[in-house]
Amino acid sequence: MTTTSNKPLLLKLGIAVVAMFAFGYALVPLYEVFCEITGIGGKTGREDAAVAAVAPVDQSRTITVQFTSTSAVGLPWDFGPITQTVKLHPGEVGDATYFALNRSSRRMVGQAVPSVAPQKAAKYFKKTECFCFRNQPLDSGERKEMPIRFIVDRDLPKDVKTITLSYSFFNADKFADEDKSVSDAVSTTGQIEATN
């Protein structure tokens, strides 16, 4: 048998296995960075504070921004835009307001995830203020109005005339830092899921 001569090869193959396991995990940040750079997937979660001050306004065209919303399964909230559409020039600061109403019988924490359509507009849609930057806790029956402030970048491709901003609100009970009732929240979520 050639047991001794197998060792260098075994070592290399073992390293390859561990490296590929690590690569599986590395795909997570790689994927995030790739989407962030390219704007692929309509990702627009970041906070763009610096852009607001310097962006000059492009008066030559007007962009219609539409607002829409979804509440995910497991979050019994009414959630939607109060402002339906905003017309503005690229570079101009726009404002809109969403509302959320907790219809459940307990305090819950939601997390909104934004998405922009068409996807190629995502990286030109800059939010300077958004309720999606942090968790939103609501007591039972509490209604809250939540502002967003945004700028459409002047470099937006000319063929984009309408941008749709969509928010999905997810149950973030188990990710909320300040919420004391995490264990209670998780068990209730479990029940909802079990009945699905």
Next chain:
Amino acid sequence: MATDHTHGHDGHDDHHDHGPPPFFTRWFMSTNHKDIGTLYLLFSLAMLFVGGSMAMVIRAELFQPGLQFVDPHFFNQMTTMHALVMIFGAVMPGFVGFANWMLPLMVGAPDMALPRLNNMSFWVLFMAFVLLLSTLLVGAPAGGWTMYAPLSIQGGLGIDMMIFAVHMMGISSILGAINVIVTCLNMRAPGMTLMKMPMFVWTWLITSFLLIAVMPVLAGAVTMLLTDRNFGTAFFDPAGGGDPVMFQHIFWFFGHPEVYIMILPAFGIISHIIPTFARKPLFGYDSMVFATAGIAFLSFVVWAHHMFTVGMPLSGELFFMYSTMLIAIPTGVKIFNWVATMWRGSMTFETPMLFAVSVVVLFTIGGLSGLMLAIVPADFQYHDTYFVVAHFHYVLFSGAVMAMMGGAYFWLPKWTGHMYNERLGKVHFWLTAIFFNVTFFPQHFLGLAGMPRRIPDYSTQFTEFNQWSSLGAFGLGISQLLFVYIVFACIRGGKQATAEVWENPEGLEWTVPSPAPHHTFETPPRIS
């Protein structure tokens, strides 16, 4: 290694012809590649029937529109478990069984390079399936074998058990792959250069590299699921900053090479059968090797064609469409090489050849429907319909499984020392080929007409094709009992097989007697 019993005897020349050890030691503690190969093959055959019976439940429910026999949740468990059992339990271990039996014989080695690792691979796999199948008692996973988040984050205990079972299958596959690579690279007989290795050895070597590259990625993906479910991470949960689509990307980064893991060894098997019965050497051996490597390489850059409809940008869709279509080139090279091998050969059609020829024909049908699915705008129509089901059963059943059946008939005389019953073998082939097509060909039409997969009920206009499909499936299932009968009859007795078995077959495995002795090539043969 010296304490290991099989090798303990190796040093004693007068013990060369000793028989196998007693039953328990032989089958539970074996480090003999032939015995472990047999265990793998029998395990694979058993899983074919476990997964097949789940398919029978699916087809019984789909015989008529409406809900007849099972509730929808159980139906979903059946589709999920059928796929997991067939992929990880029947197809992959089946090929590992062939590798164990044939690789040392083909390269002139006394055993696999790492015999005890080999034993461990099998028993880890066995325990993985004990765990996976026991999910049926606690609520089996029902969200599809692809385990897509967020659904897989919500299910019950069965999902956690499936995750650990997948971990164990992964460990088993990786150990097996390491063993194959070390055997191929370090244990070849003197004179056998890499470009003289038999085609089956080449395809398994390349498959092993694919396994090493992607099984750890699958392990990573299911570990992320596990921590998302139980330890508060948010890889795939948007509420915590994750992204469910990312699961699909990671999963299919494993999943697409996985489909080649399941088909490349099949290509290897039929590259042995066709030359034998065409009585000509394999046409274009070098191009076969490079085509196999090319397919393996391309398999890493096509994964997103499984997820065209998630909302990718056009540039991404075009990239994955073109890269997918590119795979048709090396695959076409292989198909044409097989046809050219048969061209003007003195062909006879024993059972292995019947299976091999039908693999070439039916796999090509599956390949062409794959090309149709690769076309992005068309895929939006076909996605998640029965067209996809038809496509992957043409490549997996009439590609991988029928190649294994052909390989089993081809090497059974070498394994058992007896000829199988040729007449029954041919009957088995025709029943399988006909019922397979009756089962799956109508599913193309169902899919084109828009019948979605993984749904226990359907619109009444789909009834007739579904009835064809169900009847075909029942016939296909029952026909496989004949296969079991033929195999066991061949193990128990039959006409004595010669060492060569067939007419002037090529390869070292035909230079040892039939049945292959418990220990072979203790002194390596010399390749000129």
